[in-house]
Amino acid sequence: MTARPDPDRTARRPRPRVVRRHRLVRRGSRTLALLVVGTAAVTATILVWPTYAPMTMLMVPLLLGSLLLGPRQLPWFVVFVMVMLMLSITRQDPVTPRIVLAITILYLLCFIVLTTSFRRSRLGVAGVQGESMLVDLRDRILSQGGMPPLPENWLAEGALRSAGGTPFAGDFVVAVRPPGSGRLEVVVVDVSGKGEQAGTRALLLSGAFGGLLGALAPVDFLPAANEYLLRQGWEEGFATAAHLSLDLETGAFEIRTAGHPPAAHLDAGSGRWSVHESEGPVLGLIEDAEFGAVSGEMRRGDALMLYTDGLVETPRRDIGLGIDRMLGQADQLLRGVFVGGADRLVDALGSRNDDRALVLVHRR
Incomplete structure (x- = not known):
């Protein structure tokens, strides 16, 4: 009984x-x-x-x-x-x-x-408790930018640098592997503002986007993220994003962007970099926005880069010239050695006064 x-x-x-x-x-x-x-x-x-x-x-x-x-x-x-x-x-x-x-x-x-x-x-x-809370939030946003475990024939790295070297940044990365899907989902986000001013919004969005990224189909993620930002009602509540959905078995991928710089793709056969332009408005500005997808396939030796405009755009340089310079640096810094490449590229490119984030995915 x-x-x-x-x-x-x-x-x-x-x-x-x-x-x-x-x-x-x-x-x-x-x-x-x-x-x-x-x-x-x-x-x-x-x-x-x-x-x-x-x-x-x-x-x-x-x-x-x-x-x-x-x-x-x-x-x-x-x-x-x-x-x-x-x-x-x-x-x-x-x-x-x-x-x-x-x-x-x-x-x-x-x-x-x-x-x-x-x-x-x-x-x-209290003061000490408040500081510990901020440190904990900072650690959480950084941990979400870490890449999940991948098969041995795949390498994925992320690198983040904030404006002025502060621990809080308006750029962040979220990466997940939804259970049972065999896919890698990565989103690189650039929140309006920079450094500590955008850090609080980035902390909130990183948690929300992390939940959406693992729960929704790839085609539904950016529309849901857009609706979430619209509901916040922030005066500076917009953000740009690049979303990569990668099949780890076949190498097939889809890239969708929301007002974000285009992804870069290295074709190992030709040894040349190209960019994948996709259409989509900035998140948080337009209701019922649509986001077009660019499809492709990563073969052995290929690589993909997602990045924020802090790496390629400065007040004195057009973004197109910045992308060309980034691809030239990638040819030099990633030649034959992709491990640690994300950190090398972020340290070599962009302005110290702007947030910078980069994700590098390589198929071995």
Whole structure:
């Protein structure tokens, strides 16, 4: 006979989310209590030995509080530090212009931390927690750009560089192998803007596009991505994209682009690069947009490149000339050695002030 769970016991069992919240509250309360005790001890030291203990010692707990306390606790702690600073002033004798300037700077720092706490309240987490969340999001977008395991006769690499060397970029790559399909699906996306300005939109779109790419048929991906962007209602909510759907058994491929530079194809037989022009509007601007496909086949030794305009376009150079230069560099840098080729090309091409992304696929 199967035992049934006790409904009263189940109802009394705390939910995991509630337990985590209570733990965070207790941890924050302990941190606040330790900081208050530490600040009081520092203030007592200043009051007892004003000649040897400077008032700037109070900046140590203030800095720790700005890093460790949440947005609800930090304002009250800053006020407490300011009160302790007022007590410390009473022991400063004589009050010289240098002391007055130091007091002014200390109160200015308190005001800056207080203002920061109000801005941080929009996020709802402490400074260290907020930074760890951003790092985690950054790592997730980079991990989605990694290529899935492929058969031994295939090589696929991706490379990404952001404007100014920041960890967040408006360009990103998503690659998946849908289960049971025997295909490789890759999309290279260039979000409007560059660097950190476009990084937040890229973080959101990379997750959404990753889900769409593995769940939809190749012909449906760009229309669905276009509809998703239209629903966001962003003022700068457009993006360009290039989508590759590759059959890993036959080498047959389809390429669709949305306002994106054309893919480049190396024919191993002739040793020449060519471009595959396909038609499609920029994502997020036109409803019910249609995206034409260019078909082809990758034979042994062939290669394909998908890339963003940061590699081929500059204010002083037309995109057509940029593509010619990229193909010339590919002839030199990929001759006989495709492993590591994506990184070599990205480092050799484009502007350091623009985001750059490239995917290289080679059939061995």
